[in-house]
Amino acid sequence: MHDPSGNPVLRNARRIVVKVGSSLVTNEGRGLDAIAIGQWCKQLAALIKDGREVIMVSSGAIAEGMKRLGWSVRPKAIHELQAAAAVGQMGLVQMYETKLRENGIGSAQVLLTHADLADRERYLNARSTLLTLLQLGVVPVINENDTVVNDEIKFGDNDTLGALVANLVEADALIILTDQKGLYTADPRKDPAAQFVHEAKAGDTALEAMAGGAGSSIGRGGMITKILAAKRAAGSGASTVIAWGREPEALIRLTQGEAIGTLLVAQTPKMQARKQWMADHLQLRGSVTVDPGAASMVQGGGKSLLPIGMTGVQGDFSRGDVIAVKDADGVEIARGLANYSSAEARLICRKVSSEFEKLLGYTGESEMVHRTNLILSR
Ligand SMILES: Nc1ncnc2c1ncn2[C@@H]1O[C@H](COP(=O)(O)OP(=O)(O)O)[C@@H](O)[C@H]1O
Numbered sequence: 001m002h003d004p005s006g007n008p009v010l011r012n013a014r015r016i017v018v019k020v021g022s023s024l025v026t027n028e029g030r031g032l033d034a035i036a037i038g039q040w041c042k043q044l045a046a047l048i049k050d051g052r053e054v055i056m057v058s059s060g061a062i063a064e065g066m067k068r069l070g071w072s073v074r075p076k077a078i079h080e081l082q083a084a085a086a087v088g089q090m091g092l093v094q095m096y097e098t099k100l101r102e103n104g105i106g107s108a109q110v111l112l113t114h115a116d117l118a119d120r121e122r123y124l125n126a127r128s129t130l131l132t133l134l135q136l137g138v139v140p141v142i143n144e145n146d147t148v149v150n151d152e153i154k155f156g157d158n159d160t161l162g163a164l165v166a167n168l169v170e171a172d173a174l175i176i177l178t179d180q181k182g183l184y185t186a187d188p189r190k191d192p193a194a195q196f197v198h199e200a201k202a203g204d205t206a207l208e209a210m211a212g213g214a215g216s217s218i219g220r221g222g223m224i225t226k227i228l229a230a231k232r233a234a235g236s237g238a239s240t241v242i243a244w245g246r247e248p249e250a251l252i253r254l255t256q257g258e259a260i261g262t263l264l265v266a267q268t269p270k271m272q273a274r275k276q277w278m279a280d281h282l283q284l285r286g287s288v289t290v291d292p293g294a295a296s297m298v299q300g301g302g303k304s305l306l307p308i309g310m311t312g313v314q315g316d317f318s319r320g321d322v323i324a325v326k327d328a329d330g331v332e333i334a335r336g337l338a339n340y341s342s343a344e345a346r347l348i349c350r351k352v353s354s355e356f357e358k359l360l361g362y363t364g365e366s367e368m369v370h371r372t373n374l375i376l377s378r
């Protein structure tokens, strides 16, 4: 299956999530690795200049915080880990900000929890913010919001966070940079006979048997969380590459199609995956009826649904809920995530966006359902 001439998956990827682990970011816990972070930021800037959109998911807050607090042993108490993360996060984002700015690129700190992405409204808010940052050419630098999470809701590892972010923004690819060249048939730290895996199907359960836990005291998840992250990312159509973070120009070479690292290919195309995801995860909460002009824009034109085209609102729904879009005959033509609650939708029905502030008291999105959150029913 391995094609040494390169991989088109990464070459064609427009929206990419890059995840780097604690051991790489902090030089195995010795402190923030300014040179390595500088190298990744330089490459991120080059990818943006090449017309791609990139998000950085970076671990390292706890490891850096421990160093700053003078702790040589990782504490067991969750509140101490949270305190260390809060201290270390300062240095982490400062470093990304500096290095990206040196390359002419802006950055933004985004701290997320699992609960944020499970909540419909927060999910939509996080998605809108990230997509806006990408449009602005700014690199979101994401970490887990360690201050507010406890053991149960903690991601525990940022591989999962990277995959959830890839799902959230419907990335084309997730690149996980780590301290190994990729996946081996067994943990290479323990088994010198382990063979390198060049390419496999994301979600293939045979991979889970090959992957072990973290090999160092700094990293948390090990290879198993990376394999599971690839499976999760594939759920929204993103393929994953696991590669060595110190491989020179790894991000550039990958996006030029060079076959480095382990490629875990998503089996379902993005659009189909999104449709499936909506069907599996979300319950229909209500609907809006639209006039023939809006119906044809949505159906034929691939356009967003604007409130001006709505003729009625049915049911009781909140921002972030899934609603059906129905034509004048009451036939469902699409489903999507509502930007406004049913009460707000009733106020802005048939209105142009310049009137929203007067009617709602604030200016939100100009669309009722953005085209990227809209799936045609037929
Ligand atoms: N099958 C495998 N192939 C490669 N590495 C593996 C495998 N199983 C376990 N590992 C271990 O996973 C480690 C990487 O995970 P981790 O330490 O959590 O890194 P990170 O901080 O980058 O997330 C490697 O150093 C390696 O020891």
Ligand SMILES: N[C@@H](CCC(=O)OP(=O)(O)O)C(=O)O
Pocket: 020, 021, 022, 023, 058, 059, 060, 061, 062, 063, 085, 143, 144, 146, 156, 157, 158, 159, 218, 219, 220, 221, 222
């Ligand atoms: N939020 C934590 C990351 C958790 C973690 O250890 O992740 P990873 O090193 O990617 O396995 C931190 O910044 O320290």
